[in-house]
Amino acid sequence: MPRREIISGNWAFAEAMRQINPDVVAAYPITPSTDIPMKFAEFVANGKVDTNFVTVESEHSAITACVTAAAAGARVMTASSANGVALMHEIFPIAAFFRNPIVFGLVNRSLGAPINIHCDHSDSMGERDAGWVHLYCEDAQEAYDSAILAVRLAEHKDILSPVFVCQDGFITSHSFEAVSMLDDETVKSFVGERDADLPLLDVDNPVTYGSFAMSEYYFEIKRQQVEAHRNVLKHYDSVARDYESVSGRFYPKLDKYRTDDADFIVVVMSSASGVVKDVVDELREKGVKAGCLRIRMFRPFPAADVAEVLGKAKAVAVLDRALSIGGTAPLSAEVKSALYDAGAHVPLQSCVYGLGGRDFFPQHAMEIFADLQKGNIRAEERYIGLLE
Amino acid sequence: MAIRLKDYTEKISPLSGGHRLCPGCGAPTAVHQGLMGIDSPLVVVNATGCLEVSTTVYPFSAWRVPWIHTAFENAGAGVSGVEAAYIALKKRGKIDKDIKFVTFGGDGGTYDIGLQSLSGALERGHDFTYICYNNQGYMNTGAQRSSATPRRANATTSPAGTVIPGKLQRAKDLTAIVEAHHIPYVAQTTLFNATDVAEKVKKAVETPGPAFVNILVPCVLFWGIDPALQHEICRLAADTRFWPVYEVENGKWKITYKPKKRVPIEEFLKPQARYRHLFKGDTSKALLEQAQADIEFEWQELLDRCGETWDPAD
Amino acid sequence: MKKEMNSAEMARPKKWQDVPMAGVAFGASAEAVETGQWRSIRPVWDSEKCISCLLCWNQCPDRAILTDENGKVSGIDLFFCKGCGICAHVCPKDAIEMKPEADFPSDSGSR
Numbered sequence: 092m093p094r095r096e097i098i099s100g101n102w103a104f105a106e107a108m109r110q111i112n113p114d115v116v117a118a119y120p121i122t123p124s125t126d127i128p129m130k131f132a133e134f135v136a137n138g139k140v141d142t143n144f145v146t147v148e149s150e151h152s153a154i155t156a157c158v159t160a161a162a163a164g165a166r167v168m169t170a171s172s173a174n175g176v177a178l179m180h181e182i183f184p185i186a187a188f189f190r191n192p193i194v195f196g197l198v199n200r201s202l203g204a205p206i207n208i209h210c211d212h213s214d215s216m217g218e219r220d221a222g223w224v225h226l227y228c229e230d231a232q233e234a235y236d237s238a239i240l241a242v243r244l245a246e247h248k249d250i251l252s253p254v255f256v257c258q259d260g261f262i263t264s265h266s267f268e269a270v271s272m273l274d275d276e277t278v279k280s281f282v283g284e285r286d287a288d289l290p291l292l293d294v295d296n297p298v299t300y301g302s303f304a305m306s307e308y309y310f311e312i313k314r315q316q317v318e319a320h321r322n323v324l325k326h327y328d329s330v331a332r333d334y335e336s337v338s339g340r341f342y343p344k345l346d347k348y349r350t351d352d353a354d355f356i357v358v359v360m361s362s363a364s365g366v367v368k369d370v371v372d373e374l375r376e377k378g379v380k381a382g383c384l385r386i387r388m389f390r391p392f393p394a395a396d397v398a399e400v401l402g403k404a405k406a407v408a409v410l411d412r413a414l415s416i417g418g419t420a421p422l423s424a425e426v427k428s429a430l431y432d433a434g435a436h437v438p439l440q441s442c443v444y445g446l447g448g449r450d451f452f453p454q455h456a457m458e459i460f461a462d463l464q465k466g467n468i469r470a471e472e473r474y475i476g477l478l479e
Numbered sequence: 480m481a482i483r484l485k486d487y488t489e490k491i492s493p494l495s496g497g498h499r500l501c502p503g504c505g506a507p508t509a510v511h512q513g514l515m516g517i518d519s520p521l522v523v524v525n526a527t528g529c530l531e532v533s534t535t536v537y538p539f540s541a542w543r544v545p546w547i548h549t550a551f552e553n554a555g556a557g558v559s560g561v562e563a564a565y566i567a568l569k570k571r572g573k574i575d576k577d578i579k580f581v582t583f584g585g586d587g588g589t590y591d592i593g594l595q596s597l598s599g600a601l602e603r604g605h606d607f608t609y610i611c612y613n614n615q616g617y618m619n620t621g622a623q624r625s626s627a628t629p630r631r632a633n634a635t636t637s638p639a640g641t642v643i644p645g646k647l648q649r650a651k652d653l654t655a656i657v658e659a660h661h662i663p664y665v666a667q668t669t670l671f672n673a674t675d676v677a678e679k680v681k682k683a684v685e686t687p688g689p690a691f692v693n694i695l696v697p698c699v700l701f702w703g704i705d706p707a708l709q710h711e712i713c714r715l716a717a718d719t720r721f722w723p724v725y726e727v728e729n730g731k732w733k734i735t736y737k738p739k740k741r742v743p744i745e746e747f748l749k750p751q752a753r754y755r756h757l758f759k760g761d762t763s764k765a766l767l768e769q770a771q772a773d774i775e776f777e778w779q780e781l782l783d784r785c786g787e788t789w790d791p792a793d
Numbered sequence: 794m795k796k797e798m799n800s801a802e803m804a805r806p807k808k809w810q811d812v813p814m815a816g817v818a819f820g821a822s823a824e825a826v827e828t829g830q831w832r833s834i835r836p837v838w839d840s841e842k843c844i845s846c847l848l849c850w851n852q853c854p855d856r857a858i859l860t861d862e863n864g865k866v867s868g869i870d871l872f873f874c875k876g877c878g879i880c881a882h883v884c885p886k887d888a889i890e891m892k893p894e895a896d897f898p899s900d901s902g903s904r
Contacts, residue, residue, distance in 0.1 A: 163564035291545045297546070302540060312809075498828070707879050
């Protein structure tokens with residue numbers, strides 16, 4: 092039976108994993124994602140899943156085992172955060188290159204140093220060119236739903252790409268909220284069974300994975316991955332609609348909150364969008380045409396759709412929860428690039444907020460909107476909530 | 480389970496011709512000899528290294544069996560993932576064959592950068608055999624020293640100079656480190672006797688749980704030998720006790736090849752350019768004496784572990 | 794996807810769409826690679842002297858020693874042989890002699 096329970100984002104993701112019952116999970120503990128493998132270990136210990144759970148000795152080995160298990164033909168899931176994600180960096184492009192449909196619970200946490208356990212997006216943003224699909228969730232409900240949806244997205248024959256399902260560390264991962272969950276049978280039939288292409292364990296048709304490919308073919312193989320991501324943009328909505336048909340919940344690539352007629356739009360990802368949406372409502376009551384565009388899918392970046400939403404606005408602010416020191420913050424860079432391609436010259440303020448778990452309050456969002464209305468827009472990046 | 484070579488000539492090696500390893504390289508010989516006694520379907524996991532690069536120059540592959548490589552430091556984790564998938568898929572009725580898993584790593588990928596991943600895989604008890612094809616240095620990047628490089632050898636990052644006579648440190652005793660994981664089968668051998676290599680690997684593969692075989696293989700370029708000397712150098716490595724041939728079965732240490740007579744270490748060192756500096760100048764005699772003393776010390780250590788004695792006909 | 798591909802078809806992909814998924818290569822496709830071109834000296838085998846002890850077969854890095862159905866040495870595969878000379882060196886009966894490639898101007902050993 093479908094149920095509604097008060098659980099955390101991590102537990103919600105772990106619940107989805109239980110229902111998916113993957114063939115292999117290889118994981119290593121790191122705050123704040125540790126709850127996911129811990130909870131999953133309980134499921135294993137109590138016979139709630141029959142997954143082969145591999146308790147590896149590092150994140151590097153976790154993702155390596157996931158990659159080889161997926162190449163072998165298994166359905167594979169794992170989770171990690173921050174420095175663990177950074178340690179996996181070498182292997183992420185290999186997963187994408189092997190077209191491994193791994194679903195990965197990435198619980199965003201700031202990348203040390205200084206060591207800090209709280210949320211920002213510096214960990215996943217470091218992996219934005221790895222060839223993985225990036226989905227950023229607003230709350231625990233979305234983390235749960237995305238885990239299930241991502242299995243179908245990753246294993247889509249025209250896609251075959253690994254997927255990061257990101258949620259904000261502590262803010263989402265450790266906060267308890269009401270989450271509606273599907274019954275086990277519904278999830279089981281929605282995800283079906285993996286039908287792997289060219290599985291390594293097919294000993295009658297031996298294949299070689301991970302060849303030494305020099306300048307003659309390296310480029311061509313990478314070009315195929317570009318195509319896979321173009322196919323994500325093409326097929327995502329149909330997978331999301333399929334999920335809607337079993338859950339009643341539809342998750343578009345872009346969460347457009349009161350943007351249709353908006354003059355002033357704040358672009359943001361993950362949990363901070365809740366704050367921005369509240370402020371949008373407050374401003375709308377005062378007659379200000381405010382809107383919030385939450386980017387749920389960051390890779391592939393739905394640039395044309397973003398430009399369509401923002402192109403008509405009078406001013407836009409982009410909120411990044413990560414820096415690109417010496418350059419433009421990642422989300423801001425993507426949005427600017429999308430507007431340029433669309434020939435839209437919209438005044439745009441780049442803002443960086445929330446690093447290392449710094450709180451983001453409604454007052455901050457209110458000030459950002461106020462500056463957009465006043466036309467107080469600067470070329471340089473602004474830092475929200477910084478002691479200065 | 481004595482192996483008769485004649486019975487194996489009809490079998491096709493999992494590694495075909497057409498690979499690009501150097502003429503006289505020991506690595507492919509270790510693969511041919513090691514895997515010739517295996518009857519089960521195999522999946523091979525390879526760490527980055529000469530064997531990996533030279534056998535899979537895209538779009539060609541010299542592997543007749545399924546083969547996977549991801550990176551340098553993670554072959555232990557790589558085989559863990561494949562084996563975990565096999566167990567899961569078999570349990571769920573999606574695979575019905577009995578498949579064995581063999582991992583190849585050079586000494587760089589095994590003694591150094593891959594040690595953590597190997598240790599993790601051994602501790603977890605996956606059912607696989609790890610074969611270290613040990614040529615005692617980083618050959619794929621141009622003969623740098625590794626923790627397997629023996630004392631006094633010349634390597635490009637421990638060159639024999641006017642002040643320093645090659646590598647100063649003793650090689651790590653990886654076989655003993657692996658044995659300390661209390662896995663059921665550990666062995667050390669070299670390409671001096673194909674039957675020995677084949678039997679040890681066969682035993683390793685057929686033993687449930689993790690197994691490890693450390694095979695000393697010559698690198699023609701780094702060792703600076705005539706390519707034709709592969710077998711002779713390996714025989715001298717065993718006969719001079721430079722590379723003792725032994726196995727540890729469920730904690731029981733046993734020397735499986737005891738030279739019939741005392742062969743001085745010079746005979747192993749002399750044909751190799753990496754030891755050329757030991758045969759020149761005023762320090763030559765002292766360095767060679769030290770080399771012999773190291774051999775005696777390490778051999779005694781091994782005899783003690785095995786609870787054995789050695790009485791050669793001098 | 795998987796059913797359409799085999800090693801012959803992928804021998805030399807012409808455009809990016811033709812490269813197999815994940816850049817996989819297929820089992821033993823390297824058998825098409827003639828490493829015999831590397832050789833500067835050539836093993837010449839004397840069937841009269843050979844006792845088929847298989848030392849050469851065992852020690853050959855390139856699996857270039859050919860054997861017949863009875864497990865007897867039957868020749869040398871010059872398509873793969875890189876000319877290392879191990880076979881001649883290990884032979885207890887001097888049944889293999891290494892000769893300069895220059896001695897075989899009209900016969901490269903290619904298939």
